[in-house]
Amino acid sequence: MAIRRILIANRGEIAARIIRSCRALNIEVVLAVSSADRDGEPARQADRVVCIGSAKSADSYLNAAAIVHAAVATGADAIHPGYGFLSERAVLPQLCARAGIVFIGPTADQIVAVGDKLRARAAAETANVPVVPGGAANSPEEAEAVARKISMPLLVKAVGGGGGRGLKLVERLEDLPKMLDLAAAEAGAAFGDVRVYLEHYIGCGRHVEVQVLGDGEGRVIQLGERDCSVQRRYQKLIEETPAPCLSAALRESLQQAAVRFAERIGYLSAGTVEFIVDAQREAFYFLEMNARIQVEHPVTEAVTGIDLIAEQIAIADGGGLRLQSEVRNLGCAIECRVNAEDYRNDFRPSPGRVRDVSWPSGEGIRVDTHIVGGSSIPPFYDSLIAKIIAKGRDRASALARLRAAIGATHISGVHSNLGFHRAALDDPEFQAGGVDTGFVARLYARRPDLSEQRTAGAAHG
Amino acid sequence: MTLTAADVAEIMRLVEQSKFDELNLEIDGIKLTLRRAGASTTQDTPDAVGAVGAAAQCEPAVPVDASLQDIISPMLGTFYRAPKPGSAPFVKIGSVVHEDSVIAIIEVMKLMNTVRAGAKGVITQILPADETLVEFGEVLMRMRKDP
Numbered sequence: 001m002a003i004r005r006i007l008i009a010n011r012g013e014i015a016a017r018i019i020r021s022c023r024a025l026n027i028e029v030v031l032a033v034s035s036a037d038r039d040g041e042p043a044r045q046a047d048r049v050v051c052i053g054s055a056k057s058a059d060s061y062l063n064a065a066a067i068v069h070a071a072v073a074t075g076a077d078a079i080h081p082g083y084g085f086l087s088e089r090a091v092l093p094q095l096c097a098r099a100g101i102v103f104i105g106p107t108a109d110q111i112v113a114v115g116d117k118l119r120a121r122a123a124a125e126t127a128n129v130p131v132v133p134g135g136a137a138n139s140p141e142e143a144e145a146v147a148r149k150i151s152m153p154l155l156v157k158a159v160g161g162g163g164g165r166g167l168k169l170v171e172r173l174e175d176l177p178k179m180l181d182l183a184a185a186e187a188g189a190a191f192g193d194v195r196v197y198l199e200h201y202i203g204c205g206r207h208v209e210v211q212v213l214g215d216g217e218g219r220v221i222q223l224g225e226r227d228c229s230v231q232r233r234y235q236k237l238i239e240e241t242p243a244p245c246l247s248a249a250l251r252e253s254l255q256q257a258a259v260r261f262a263e264r265i266g267y268l269s270a271g272t273v274e275f276i277v278d279a280q281r282e283a284f285y286f287l288e289m290n291a292r293i294q295v296e297h298p299v300t301e302a303v304t305g306i307d308l309i310a311e312q313i314a315i316a317d318g319g320g321l322r323l324q325s326e327v328r329n330l331g332c333a334i335e336c337r338v339n340a341e342d343y344r345n346d347f348r349p350s351p352g353r354v355r356d357v358s359w360p361s362g363e364g365i366r367v368d369t370h371i372v373g374g375s376s377i378p379p380f381y382d383s384l385i386a387k388i389i390a391k392g393r394d395r396a397s398a399l400a401r402l403r404a405a406i407g408a409t410h411i412s413g414v415h416s417n418l419g420f421h422r423a424a425l426d427d428p429e430f431q432a433g434g435v436d437t438g439f440v441a442r443l444y445a446r447r448p449d450l451s452e453q454r455t456a457g458a459a460h461g
Numbered sequence: 462m463t464l465t466a467a468d469v470a471e472i473m474r475l476v477e478q479s480k481f482d483e484l485n486l487e488i489d490g491i492k493l494t495l496r497r498a499g500a501s502t503t504q505d506t507p508d509a510v511g512a513v514g515a516a517a518q519c520e521p522a523v524p525v526d527a528s529l530q531d532i533i534s535p536m537l538g539t540f541y542r543a544p545k546p547g548s549a550p551f552v553k554i555g556s557v558v559h560e561d562s563v564i565a566i567i568e569v570m571k572l573m574n575t576v577r578a579g580a581k582g583v584i585t586q587i588l589p590a591d592e593t594l595v596e597f598g599e600v601l602m603r604m605r606k607d608p
Binding site for chain 1: 536537568569570596597599
């Protein structure tokens with residue numbers, strides 16, 4: 001191994017998660033922190049901590065020059081970007097290349113290619129991967145022409161990025177100009193790119209994605225799919241693998257489509273190809289590729305036994321890619337994202353100091369977190385505080401373990417969405433499996449108690 | 462009462478003329494330690510002991526004195542005391558600075574950023590070694606501001 005020391009340019013649970021793989025591989029860790037994260041749990045676990053900037057992300061976790069400088073100055077061989085922040089910005093691998101630092105992830109060109117959603121659509125079409133009917137909307141006239149060609153309703157989406165930002169639903173053609181302006185403004189603010197495009201809106205689709213690993217030379221393997229349909233405003237809350245209630249033929253088609261797409265762009269490292277699936281019609285469409293490790297990667301690790309962070313490091317280090325025949329998916333895994341937010345109050349973020357916390361443990365249970373009693377949750381970053389993952393030999397046993405695990409989790413001092421997870425896992429529709437992205441709205445309609453505001457001052461999970 | 466730079470200079474002159482090696486003075490939360498060079502020292506910042514006869518060092522036990530100020534690194538980078546290798550440093554202990562005086566350079570990925578004193582006064586301590594990594598928020602220097 002040439003990589004002996006890795007600088008982690010991220011925070012929170014994913015920083016702690018990457019540290020764990022580095023420990024197992026006997027790799028030293030330098031953690032780049034903002035001034036708000038100096039005293040956090042990942043900082044305590046790292047071999048060395050360097051403060052790269054103020055609490056504001058733009059100054060610290062988005063400050064590529066400071067991050068690469070810190071890597072050079074601390075003798076790190078490589079940078080792991082985690083997810084979010086700079087993980088899908090070409091500037092980080094570009095600066096790494098200039099400084100002789102290995103970037104653990106895809107190439108800058110690949111980040112640009114999949115980051116431009118229109119280019120990614122074109123690549124999908126070339127790879128014979130179906131895309132949702134749609135097209136570019138560079139002018140109001142072009143947009144209207146595309147909108148008339150594809151049927152209503154439609155989505156205005158940002159060319160420059162995903163994650164729900166710059167995304168607008170249009171149900172009537174006369175609303176299109178207004179929504180184009182809104183989406184462009186949001187996209188410009190979020191991604192520095194005002195370009196938008198249109199896609200037909202598939203109302204009750206399922207969000208299914210395929211985990212891939214590529215060697216950068218055209219060979220790609222897949223590690224199965226994940227169903228992430230339990231979402232609220234495009235933010236995933238529960239993920240599982242395998243995707244329930246899919247025909248074997250559809251599952252196989254999805255996996256092969258993901259591999260074709262990644263092969264087409266000669267993808268390097270770990271990535272995820274996202275699809276929207278219409279299970280009734282046995283149809284699926286390419287949405288986008290995420291060129292990074294994803295939040296929900298642990299469910300794939302649970303059923304394959306493969307450490308995806310270690311695979312990323314091995315590929316970046318020239319250690320090559322394992323064979324498809326080495327990948328065996330066994331059993332089922334489900335993950336709940338625990339967020340510091342008030343699910344009774346429009347999921348409003350609830351930063352602050354955690355008083356006490358008890359995380360679950362036991363057979364088949366994994367908890368990825370950076371939160372211990374007394375941890376502070378700064379208001380500057382996302383509200384994810386833990387991922388609780390349960391594995392079982394089948395979906396029923398994984399679900400039973402997860403329900404017990406969520407029931408055994410207690411957090412005080414800040415609000416959390418544990419109550420939401422209890423309700424979701426108890427719900428017969430979720431238990432039956434194969435829900436679409438409308439599930440959370442239906443759950444709230446069935447369970448008025450979920451929106452009952454609690455009394456002021458109480459802050460319990 | 463507070464000590465002015467002129468007061469400190471006068472006290473230094475008196476100590477230098479005296480037969481004492483060390484003076485410890487505490488007034489209103491200000492702690493002034495003067496120690497003659499060559500005297501045994503318990504200070505952990507030896508480079509702050511000046512080369513000229515008696516060294517003046519204004520080290521508060523607790524930073525209660527509003528006239529003492531830290532100069533904080535505004536960014537992570539490599540700390541340079543001089544504009545280029547071999548040339549004289551921007552400032553030394555005892556250098557008189559004003560708000561806009563450049564006191565150091567911090568280099569981030571070959572980009573040179575100047576750090577300014579931010580206040581008028583005298584540099585009393587320089588903490589990082591030259592050409593080493595400094596972090597965001599790290600104390601680079603301490604100074605005594607002019608009243």
